Amino acid sequence: MTGDEKHEWAAASTIDVLWVLYDRVLNVTPATVDDPDRDRFLLSKGHGPMAYYAVLAEKGFISESTLDDWTSWDSPLGQHPDRVLVNGVEISSGSLGHGLPIAVGTALGQRIAKSTGRTFVLVGDGELDEGSNHEAIAVAARLNVANLTAIVIDNQNSMHGWPGGIASRFAVEGWQTAEIDGRDHEAIFTALTAPHDRPYAVVAKIEKSS
Amino acid sequence: MTTMREAFITTVNEELENDPRIAVVTAVISASNFPRDRERVVDVGIREQTMVGVAGGLALAGLRPVVHSYAPFLVERPYEQIKLDIGHQDVGAVFVSIGASYDDPVWGRTHQSPGDVALFDTLPGWTVHVPGHADEVTPLLRQALKDDNRVYVRLSLHENAQAYPVGEGFTALRHGKRGVVLAVGPMLDRVLKAVDAENADLTVLYAATVRPFDSDGLRRAVEETDHADVLVVEPYLEGTSAHLVSEALQQIPHRVRYVGVKRHAELRNYGTAEDHDAAHDLDVVGLGSAVRSFFRG
Numbered sequence: 001m002t003g004d005e006k007h008e009w010a011a012a013s014t015i016d017v018l019w020v021l022y023d024r025v026l027n028v029t030p031a032t033v034d035d036p037d038r039d040r041f042l043l044s045k046g047h048g049p050m051a052y053y054a055v056l057a058e059k060g061f062i063s064e065s066t067l068d069d070w071t072s073w074d075s076p077l078g079q080h081p082d083r084v085l086v087n088g089v090e091i092s093s094g095s096l097g098h099g100l101p102i103a104v105g106t107a108l109g110q111r112i113a114k115s116t117g118r119t120f121v122l123v124g125d126g127e128l129d130e131g132s133n134h135e136a137i138a139v140a141a142r143l144n145v146a147n148l149t150a151i152v153i154d155n156q157n158s159m160h161g162w163p164g165g166i167a168s169r170f171a172v173e174g175w176q177t178a179e180i181d182g183r184d185h186e187a188i189f190t191a192l193t194a195p196h197d198r199p200y201a202v203v204a205k206i207e208k209s210s
Numbered sequence: 211m212t213t214m215r216e217a218f219i220t221t222v223n224e225e226l227e228n229d230p231r232i233a234v235v236t237a238v239i240s241a242s243n244f245p246r247d248r249e250r251v252v253d254v255g256i257r258e259q260t261m262v263g264v265a266g267g268l269a270l271a272g273l274r275p276v277v278h279s280y281a282p283f284l285v286e287r288p289y290e291q292i293k294l295d296i297g298h299q300d301v302g303a304v305f306v307s308i309g310a311s312y313d314d315p316v317w318g319r320t321h322q323s324p325g326d327v328a329l330f331d332t333l334p335g336w337t338v339h340v341p342g343h344a345d346e347v348t349p350l351l352r353q354a355l356k357d358d359n360r361v362y363v364r365l366s367l368h369e370n371a372q373a374y375p376v377g378e379g380f381t382a383l384r385h386g387k388r389g390v391v392l393a394v395g396p397m398l399d400r401v402l403k404a405v406d407a408e409n410a411d412l413t414v415l416y417a418a419t420v421r422p423f424d425s426d427g428l429r430r431a432v433e434e435t436d437h438a439d440v441l442v443v444e445p446y447l448e449g450t451s452a453h454l455v456s457e458a459l460q461q462i463p464h465r466v467r468y469v470g471v472k473r474h475a476e477l478r479n480y481g482t483a484e485d486h487d488a489a490h491d492l493d494v495v496g497l498g499s500a501v502r503s504f505f506r507g
Binding site for chain 1: 233249250252254255257259260262263264265266267268269270271272273275290291294295298299300
């Protein structure tokens with residue numbers, strides 16, 4: 001497994017949230033990947049998708065053997081996931097700042113269809129540097145896209161940081177927010193299943209090992 | 211007279227009523243022309259990146275988004291969103307722009323988009339319509355709204371005097387032996403005038419749809435002339451279709467000249483669209499000169 005440090009850390013930082021999501025929160029299985037009423041999970045931070053692929057394999061969306069030769073020519077698994085190639089992957093990602101705006105669109109689409117499906121999108125704190133996220137944070141609140149949950153993995157990766165904390169950036173726009181320890185499975189589960197009647201941001205803090 | 215933009219708004223509003231798949235995503239521009247009380251009409255404010263991202267998400271959820279703004283803000287500013295949030299997600303959408311290359315040049319360079327079609331040419335799978343008349347907009351758009359593919363519709367304030375049938379490749383409007391002129395969208399009337407003024411014996415092909423490019427139609431027209439000489443007149447960057455003309459004629463020794471918005475410099479001039487046409491040799495005089503010099507002998 002190769003890749004720069006940031007990519008490897010991206011996988012390590014997301015594993016706990018991804019596991020709790022797929023194990024206990026998301027209403028989606030390999031049998032319902034095309035069900036319009038499924039929950040949709042969008043990995044915006046497409047960097048370091050090893051944890052994502054591992055969870056998808058464990059839950060039966062992809063066969064475990066596909067992990068062995070990932071990133072090879074005819075492997076469906078790349079350093080950034082491609083929804084056309086990988087069963088269960090909702091969006092192709094890798095370029096930062098795309099997932100949250102798309103998630104506003106899928107959540108609106110679910111609402112238009114009067115679906116029970118919800119949208120969860122995972123972004124990184126460094127990724128929040130991209131201005132497109134801040135367009136989407138404002139729009140999601142103003143359109144009251146209540147079936148949208150953004151999970152921010154905060155491993156203090158942002159170059160210039162977020163004075164006042166990441167949660168306040170969402171809260172000032174009218175999102176409901178929660179801050180949790182991104183390694184604590186019970187805390188993750190509780191936060192991700194908490195009721196909300198407006199868009200909801202869960203900031204999952206990850207202590208970076210030095 | 212109905213403008214292209216009015217035809218677009220009327221058609222989309224009708225289809226919004228008829229087809230529950232249709233959604234409209236805007237970034238303020240033209241937003242007041244669509245029913246705001248409808249959930250399928252989304253205005254995101256002045257946020258073009260999110261406009262395209264939201265459209266991608268709506269398409270992923272099974273809707274058919276119509277995305278609309280002034281050309282530079284629809285195509286150039288959120289170009290990466292078009293590449294990734296639409297194309298790379300393997301979804302479709304209907305992008306409709308106004309403003310064209312320089313519909314209203316008093317606004318300057320920021321509101322000019324001569325490179326839009328060239329940008330779409332960097333991305334696979336886009337159909338590109340460049341209608342020359344408001345009455346061509348409606349049938350092209352109705353078909354686009356029914357389909358699932360990726361479509362760009364480039365509207366302009368500048369129109370030909372009459373509409374021609376659309377949707378079936380290039381249309382031969384006159385037949386000659388000295389060569390072929392391909393006129394795209396709003397360029398047609400002045401091409402016809404220039405050809406008349408020069409008394410030139412030319413086939414004139416009209417294209418309201420440029421992608422997919424009607425290679426067979428061009429090749430057929432060339433084969434029916436005595437000289438494989440082709441003049442291509444496009445209302446956006448000159449030579450935008452060069453790669454496709456070249457491919458269409460690769461088995462035929464040929465000459466070709468491309469006319470369009472010049473690439474060599476940014477014109478820091480305001481004035482009227484007619485002033486800019488003249489500066490780019492896209493007026494009747496300039497096109498007449500191109501016809502005369504290229505089809506000599």
